Amino acid sequence: MRDLAKPHCFSTVILLLTLLSFFSVAKSKDTLSATESLGPNQTLVSAGEVFELGFFELGTDSRWYLGIWYKKIEQRTVVWEANRNNPLPNNSSSLKIGYDGKLSLVDESGNVSWSSNQSQFVGVSKNPILQLLDSGNLVLKEANDISPNKFLWQSFDYPTDTLLPEMKLGWNLNTSLDRYISSWKTPEDPSTGDYSFKIDYHGFPEVFLRQKQSIIYRSGPWNGLRFSGVPEMNAGNGIGFNFVVNDEEVYYSFSEQGNETNPALNSRLIVAPSGNIQRLTWIESSKVWNKYWFAPKDQCDSYRECGPYGVCDANASPVCKCMKGFQPKNPSAWSLRDGSDGCERETELECGNKDKFMKVENVKLPESGGAVVDMGMSLEECKVKCLGNCSCSGYSRARIQNGGSGCVMWFGELMDMRSYADGGQEFYLRLAASELDGDGKTKIIMIVGIVVGIAVLLSAGLIICFVRRRRNSGSTLNRRESKGPLERSQDFLLNSVVVSSKKDHYSGDRSNDDLELPLFDFSSVVAATDNFSDENKLGQGGFGCVYKGLVEGQEIAVKRLSKNSGQGTEEFKNEVKLIARLQHRNLVRLLGCCVDVDEKMLIYEYMENKSLDSFLFDKAKRYLLDWQKRFNIICGIARGLLYLHQDSRFRIIHRDLKASNILLDGELDPKISDFGMARIFGQDQTEANTKKVVGTYGYMSPEYAMDGLFSIKSDVFSFGVLVLEIVSGQKNRGFYYSNNELNLLGHAWELWNEGRALDIIDSSVGASFSESEVLRCMQVGLLCVQERAEDRPTMSSVVLMLSSENAPLPQPKNPGFCLGKKPETESSSSKQDESFTVNQVTITILDPR
Ligand SMILES: *[C@@H]1O[C@H](CO)[C@@H](O)[C@H](O)[C@H]1NC(C)=O
Numbered sequence: 001m002r003d004l005a006k007p008h009c010f011s012t013v014i015l016l017l018t019l020l021s022f023f024s025v026a027k028s029k030d031t032l033s034a035t036e037s038l039g040p041n042q043t044l045v046s047a048g049e050v051f052e053l054g055f056f057e058l059g060t061d062s063r064w065y066l067g068i069w070y071k072k073i074e075q076r077t078v079v080w081e082a083n084r085n086n087p088l089p090n091n092s093s094s095l096k097i098g099y100d101g102k103l104s105l106v107d108e109s110g111n112v113s114w115s116s117n118q119s120q121f122v123g124v125s126k127n128p129i130l131q132l133l134d135s136g137n138l139v140l141k142e143a144n145d146i147s148p149n150k151f152l153w154q155s156f157d158y159p160t161d162t163l164l165p166e167m168k169l170g171w172n173l174n175t176s177l178d179r180y181i182s183s184w185k186t187p188e189d190p191s192t193g194d195y196s197f198k199i200d201y202h203g204f205p206e207v208f209l210r211q212k213q214s215i216i217y218r219s220g221p222w223n224g225l226r227f228s229g230v231p232e233m234n235a236g237n238g239i240g241f242n243f244v245v246n247d248e249e250v251y252y253s254f255s256e257q258g259n260e261t262n263p264a265l266n267s268r269l270i271v272a273p274s275g276n277i278q279r280l281t282w283i284e285s286s287k288v289w290n291k292y293w294f295a296p297k298d299q300c301d302s303y304r305e306c307g308p309y310g311v312c313d314a315n316a317s318p319v320c321k322c323m324k325g326f327q328p329k330n331p332s333a334w335s336l337r338d339g340s341d342g343c344e345r346e347t348e349l350e351c352g353n354k355d356k357f358m359k360v361e362n363v364k365l366p367e368s369g370g371a372v373v374d375m376g377m378s379l380e381e382c383k384v385k386c387l388g389n390c391s392c393s394g395y396s397r398a399r400i401q402n403g404g405s406g407c408v409m410w411f412g413e414l415m416d417m418r419s420y421a422d423g424g425q426e427f428y429l430r431l432a433a434s435e436l437d438g439d440g441k442t443k444i445i446m447i448v449g450i451v452v453g454i455a456v457l458l459s460a461g462l463i464i465c466f467v468r469r470r471r472n473s474g475s476t477l478n479r480r481e482s483k484g485p486l487e488r489s490q491d492f493l494l495n496s497v498v499v500s501s502k503k504d505h506y507s508g509d510r511s512n513d514d515l516e517l518p519l520f521d522f523s524s525v526v527a528a529t530d531n532f533s534d535e536n537k538l539g540q541g542g543f544g545c546v547y548k549g550l551v552e553g554q555e556i557a558v559k560r561l562s563k564n565s566g567q568g569t570e571e572f573k574n575e576v577k578l579i580a581r582l583q584h585r586n587l588v589r590l591l592g593c594c595v596d597v598d599e600k601m602l603i604y605e606y607m608e609n610k611s612l613d614s615f616l617f618d619k620a621k622r623y624l625l626d627w628q629k630r631f632n633i634i635c636g637i638a639r640g641l642l643y644l645h646q647d648s649r650f651r652i653i654h655r656d657l658k659a660s661n662i663l664l665d666g667e668l669d670p671k672i673s674d675f676g677m678a679r680i681f682g683q684d685q686t687e688a689n690t691k692k693v694v695g696t697y698g699y700m701s702p703e704y705a706m707d708g709l710f711s712i713k714s715d716v717f718s719f720g721v722l723v724l725e726i727v728s729g730q731k732n733r734g735f736y737y738s739n740n741e742l743n744l745l746g747h748a749w750e751l752w753n754e755g756r757a758l759d760i761i762d763s764s765v766g767a768s769f770s771e772s773e774v775l776r777c778m779q780v781g782l783l784c785v786q787e788r789a790e791d792r793p794t795m796s797s798v799v800l801m802l803s804s805e806n807a808p809l810p811q812p813k814n815p816g817f818c819l820g821k822k823p824e825t826e827s828s829s830s831k832q833d834e835s836f837t838v839n840q841v842t843i844t845i846l847d848p849r
Pocket residue numbers: 040041091
């Protein structure tokens with residue numbers, strides 16, 4: 001037994017030794033000497049096993065890269081590529097330190113396809129080694145030089161799309177080295193894409209996001225704690241920020257500390273191929289990269305949105321305002337919500353020492369490439385200095401921490417400012433003295449004006465009522481003044497005064513607040529509609545019946561609301577007043593309302609051509625809609641809907657957009673009707689969830705129909721359906737193509753993917769149509785009906801896509817609800833009122849959950 005045991009024991013030791021030696025060979029190392037090379041099946045791993053360097057393949061066309069990725073994150077996340085613009089055709093190259101001291105990728109035949117290309121220290125190095133550090137920095141250094149941070153070459157000087165902790169974004173002014181990050185071309189292609197994020201060291205330094213050469217976003221200058229345009233940027237969670245400006249360097253960097261309780265987040269800043277700057281952090285528990293922060297975020301982040309002296313406020317509508325003392329330079333473009341021409345002074349500066357400064361709070365500081373910074377100056381000195389130079393248009397503190405320090409002065413036009421509800425910082429704007437002195441006086445004049453106005457209107461109201469009582473009122477309908485009972489006319493007049501005295505802080509918004517909303521009296525409406533006779537009935541829908549009426553020779557449409565509107569009279573009048581203020585050439589005009597005991601009615605202008613569906617789905621009338629008219633109708637609806645969505649003082653989500661709710665005027669121009677009904681029926685939570693789903697099958701977005709979630713994107717979905725219906729002349733609901741179960745959306749999607757998009761067009765359009773317009777409409781339609789709400793465009797991009805030949809259109813993803821139902825499930829009621837209704841087959845599902 002012993003004899004047998006011995007050799008057994010011996011062989012075990014041998015085996016162990018072999019294994020040990022194998023492991024010591026296989027154990028990854030973090031350095032490569034000048035005599036070694038790194039092959040395709042080898043990697044370097046940093047000492048703490050944080051990062052790994054090696055070859056990897058991307059895409060399906062055999063492209064190989066040398067790169068660095070996180071060692072411990074299984075989902076391969078590459079943070080640097082050596083040869084992003086020179087992929088290797090196969091895996092047969094290796095990495096070497098060349099005789100010239102350069103790092104090189106060499107193929108089998110000894111050809112160099114990429115090299116580190118440094119100019120410094122070439123030939124000086126005697127014993128260079130390559131090392132991958134735990135920071136993710138790949139460094140080439142002298143083997144026996146132990147001084148830290150002295151490198152012959154380092155990958156941190158040549159970033160690709162990722163900024164890692166401790167990596168510098170910005171300039172070494174000694175060597176003119178500019179370190180910036182730039183996007184991959186696509187998620188599969190790391191070659192240099194269109195977007196870059198780069199520091200401009202001129203003036204008061206800041207970072208610009210560019211698409212090719214044009215700036216699309218700027219961070220705002222560094223104020224000591226954060227970038228002025230990123231109020232949400234706060235050190236914490238183990239992340240710290242650093243911005244260095246001196247004669248040798250201008251750079252931004254961030255740091256990250258992890259410890260036992262709070263491990264490092266592996267945070268990194270990237271420029272995504274889509275043109276977004278993002279800070280991503282790794283969530284170990286769910287194994288995903290979390291988008292911690294990103295920019296640009298909203299319309300106001302878009303560069304120079306409001307032009308010179310304009311201030312963008314993302315919570316206002318329109319977003320552009322002029323600063324106090326300024327007025328729109330191009331009022332007509334401004335009223336069309338194009339603020340890019342900006343504003344001009346109402347009163348010219350007097351210069352000398354006469355001008356004054358107004359403090360503007362919570363703003364992103366203006367573009368500051370031409371600003372002058374003096375860190376030694378106090379705010380008071382700054383003011384004096386600015387006042388002394390007529391072209392100085394404003395000043396601010398350079399640093400905000402510890403009560404603030406330093407001084408920045410801006411010269412000439414102030415660009416790209418925005419305001420924040422919270423955060424941002426203060427800015428001192430130069431104005432002519434009269435602009436500020438006048439302030440107190442205007443206020444007094446305004447107050448006196450309002451008081452006098454109320455008094456005059458009150459007495460006028462009383463007189464009118466007094467006169468009317470004596471005359472024992474007749475029943476002719478007068479649109480200019482209220483003819484209700486005494487209290488009604490009084491409180492109506494008072495209400496309109498209260499509304500009109502409200503003024504905006506900035507001066508850009510010149511909307512007509514003091515709109516008169518006529519109250520029609522019941523008896524006159526009864527007379528106008530011949531006591532709601534059946535001959536005058538135009539249609540019936542979920543909200544009530546619609547009648548045609550005739551008043552003093554003019555036609556009106558009267559919507560008699562069904563009685564379950566759930567609102568009190570006052571609430572109703574307030575809502576109607578709000579909605580009457582929405583005026584746009586693509587919305588049906590609300591002329592007034594009528595309230596009687598338990599009756600509520602809305603009075604609209606009458607549309608002689610009735611509704612879109614009465615043309616589109618009619619065998620004879622569809623021929624009247626040629627392509628030009630159809631395209632015009634699509635664009636008109638888009639503009640009307642954009643107006644509803646953007647007027648965010650009381651943003652309106654239509655919730656029941658469909659062909660029968662689009663009315664056509666004498667010129668066949670479209671007008672959206674029934675907007676704001678959700679408000680009138682008291683169900684308008686601004687977002688999220690409603691228990692009661694109002695809408696029409698075939699037009700409802702999946703998230704709305706199934707989860708009761710509605711948003712402007714649900715309207716976009718309905719709009720998309722409408723576009724496809726207008727182009728194809730087919731109803732989404734009730735359309736079944738051949739024998740498969742696709743509805744119109746599914747059919748359009750199929751044609752699109754098969755490259756037969758033009759087959760969709762309605763044959764009644766005839767032969768004359770613009771192919772590019774049809775294709776654009778179809779693509780926009782498909783983009784709008786995408787299944788995921790976040791993929792759908794907003795109406796402002798839709799309008800842009802429709803109006804511009806050159807606007808880039810993304811590729812649509814699959815639509816929501818593309819399977820149809822079998823025809824027998826069609827209800828007969830929907831067929832019967834097809835000819836004309838203002839509101840048809842509106843279904844109401846109570847409590848879908
Ligand atoms: C390199 O490519 C060859 C052929 O494409 C393949 O057989 C081999 O496994 C690859 N080696 C590595 C390390 O990927």
